[in-house]
Amino acid sequence: MNISNQDRLSMSSREIAKLTNKSHVHVKRDCQKMFMALDISPKGYIHNWIDPQNGQTYTEYVLPKLLIETLITGYSWKLRYWVIQRLHELEITNKYLQEQLNSLLKQYSIFDSNLSDAGRFLSVGGRQLKPLYKQEIKALIQVIQPDLFILENDKEEK
Numbered sequence: 668m669n670i671s672n673q674d675r676l677s678m679s680s681r682e683i684a685k686l687t688n689k690s691h692v693h694v695k696r697d698c699q700k701m702f703m704a705l706d707i708s709p710k711g712y713i714h715n716w717i718d719p720q721n722g723q724t725y726t727e728y729v730l731p732k733l734l735i736e737t738l739i740t741g742y743s744w745k746l747r748y749w750v751i752q753r754l755h756e757l758e759i760t761n762k763y764l765q766e767q768l769n770s771l772l773k774q775y776s777i778f779d780s781n782l783s784d785a786g787r788f789l790s791v792g793g794r795q796l797k798p799l800y801k802q803e804i805k806a807l808i809q810v811i812q813p814d815l816f817i818l819e820n821d822k823e824e825k
Contacts, residue, residue, distance in 0.1 A: 686746075
């Protein structure tokens with residue numbers, strides 16, 4: 668099984684504002700202009716963000732790679748460079764995490780096959796081992812998999 672997360676490579680308008688040293692309000696305005704120009708509904712891109720300092724809820728846009736690149740082409744060379752550099756970092760991180768998850772899944776498949784060959788009903792102390800190992804591996808994958816899709820700088824503050 669191969670897991671692909673290229674569609675999930677994204678960045679928030681807050682992170683773009685931080686990277687470009689622009690006001691988040693201005694980046695959101697630019698996003699809105701872009702949505703209008705492209706005739707795209709912003710609905711699927713709006714997310715709520717809770718400020719850890721004051722507990723207030725604010726909106727931000729979480730954009731996929733294509734819209735990030737579209738947005739920043741209107742910015743200066745230096746600002747484009749910083750945002751594109753961050754996108755490349757995210758792609759490298761995602762590729763590494765994707766490879767790690769695929770490796771784990773492959774190892775699990777081999778382990779599952781070997782355990783099946785050794786005996787489906789092998790038990791220790793009256794408990795079957797295969798279901799126990801499958802459960803432990805599944806729990807490990809569930810712990811690792813969400814890391815594939817955390818793409819902002821640890822949900823940094825505004």
